[in-house]
Amino acid sequence: MINAIGRDIPEELLVNGKRVYQGKNALDGTYVQRVAPQTRRAERPVESKICTNIREACERCGAHDGMTVSFHHAFRNGDYTASMVMKILVEEMGLKDITIAATSLGDAHDLIAEYIEQGKVIGIQTSGIRGRVGETVSSGKLKSPAILRSHGGRPRAIQAGEVHIDIAFLAAASSDECGNASGMGGKSNCGSLGYAIGDSQAADHVVIITDTLVNFPNIPSSIACEDVDAVCVVDAIGDPAKIASKELRFTQDPRELMMAEAVADVIAATPYFVDGFSFQTGAGGPSLAANHFIEAHMRERGIHMGFALGGITGAVCSLQQKGLIDKLVDVQSFDLTAIKDLGENPNHVEISASQYANPANKGAYVNKLDFVVLGALEVDTDFNVNVVTGSDGILRGAPGGHPDTAAASKCSIVVTPLTRGRMPTVCEHVVTVTTPGDCVDVLVTEYGIAVNPRRSDIAKCLDESGIKHVDIEELKNRAYELVGRPDDLEWEDQVVAMVEARDGSLLDIVRKIKPLVL
């Protein structure tokens, strides 16, 4: 069935009430029945929930064949927990048919790729899929198609019962013996535990994995002991060098700086750039540098920001320290500066992924977002964005909060170079749609700016401010002139992944790529 953005979704996937994408906000105002987890009663006085090892915790929580386990990715590429736990489940306990529902999977999780190949892991549901896991899923070795959800779509699916977590294994920088757990106060701090909070409330069983046990009560905590079944102390939960860099540095690349400046100029030209505005930007080169140029515009107008949302960086903290931002609302702390600030600054506050971006609750923070600046692997002439498959069709990216912030903000700006090496970034059709074009308002490249025709109001603002913009076709043509039009990818029939829109409908699918034969 062809969906609202022209992607053909195979009928066999449209079961159990699954629908195809029908456009932005198609389900707004409808009701959803939330499900609740099964909870083991704990009435007696309890000294401790400490287990001597992870296996004991797994057994206490009833680990079994065919279960679904969850992990969060606040420790990024430094994460030890997911691999450590999976090794015990598969190799020590001999469990099989496991589904992993993670907030993201990446370079720290090669072992999981191994278990997919062995057929021990049969399902993957995640908001990011990189490294060997992505390659293995793309090669068709996972028994069922992986499900890719945005950061807002994942808590929606959990609350709606579309994914039921049997055990959530949640790494925490510190915890007490009863499971009050935090991203701070340990040897490897990650700051916000925003992605873990929802899992702690929705899973039947919750195991906290930490390397820093502190006295009860470990408060303030992100995860509350009322939700926790077991606590495991391990030697190390992660490699600090890969969890976060000291401070993400502004790019010095003139091309990226030029794009960042253009982004800030676009923002300043819209009617939303007024005192108290809200803003989210990523950690990529031009996105991060946009902070610097926004500052100049804010000072010129004499305005300040009401709140900055999302992944919080040292760059944003520094703007706040200069008195230019009221509140930092943090679902993920991107660098050590931001992590430290979260621990010290009362106006820097942690929120859960559901609070951040879930479209099926009564109002997420993204709904209050004026501007978001986002990256892209590809953008097509319908403004559809791909952030998950590479030009080779292999899964190597993360929808993350991209679709949520793009959909819910008043002005979403995608910034990307026109070409990357020999590949055009602006193209006729993206390989995979992860953020639909009806959610993307402005595209900024080093070759020019294009405004989505749906946003003629923004185009008018740019005209009035003397900011040049062109038809996106022109940018695509320029890209093809430079590097040529790439041949279409060749796919096999097997669907290896489904891309869910944030509302749960099907946006696109990824098929197995035909192996390259030279």
Added chain:
Amino acid sequence: MIPRPKPERFRLRRTMMFMNAQKPSLIKDAYIYGADTIMLDLEDAVAENQKDAARFSLYHALTTIDYGDTEVLVRINGLDTPHWKEDIRVAVAGGADGIRISKCESADDVKSVEKQILAAEREFGVEEGRTLIMAALESAKGVVNAYEICCASDRMFGIALAGGDFRKDMHVKVTDTGIDIMVARGLILLAARAAGVQCFDTNFADFKNMEGFEREVRQNRKMGFDGKSIINPRQIPLVNELFSPTKDDITYAEHLIRSYAEQFARGVGVYTVDGKMVDIAFIKEARNTLKYAKKCGKYSGDLDQVGGEF
């Protein structure tokens, strides 16, 4: 082959950005940074054993990339090398807008280059006289001969000081104040203005020192240069800005022209504006300011067209 518009001998040349012609990643889209001119370099940036490779890269860039309104010049190797004639053939065959002569010291140097250009234009069917020339003065001798160099060819649009080699020739080092090459700057400016061609200052090599750079660019502008050589895209916006008329300049020029039009209609030749006496010379200057502002994209009115009768 991308057709390029016929080069204008006198045009806006605030910023002239140098880049190694051998590096496709640099030259494929060098125009995006907003330099008025890009200078594809076959000389010092290219290693001696890579000159051929650089010419291939240059030719393909010139013939396949649409540089739009950005002027595209080629810096050829010095006349004391075995490379310069082949450099000219490639640049002309590719349709470059002009040639920059390295280490130019005399009118004869210019004439030698002009002769090779003409031969190449004939060889490759390029319109005769299309390819412009500018000269880089890199020695005391070149600076002293600046005027004859400026007058040596109808293709000549300007001269530039090349500070690196010139300082060596003069036994001086870079100073904060610019005193090291102050005399040379003054001399070549005089020569260029006397000959009616443009004049460009040398690059500022310490590109991380934006403060020192700004000081130098302001001084360049005050001295009367038309533009400056650029070695890093980060230097471009500042030079473009400082070499454009300010908002105040434009407002005052508009005011002058409007008032003169009124006075002229009443038969008045000399009068005062803001307490200062103005006459026809001021008005011509004001009109030039607006014309220049329009080229810089700073002015969109039509007062620069007013008053053919002045």
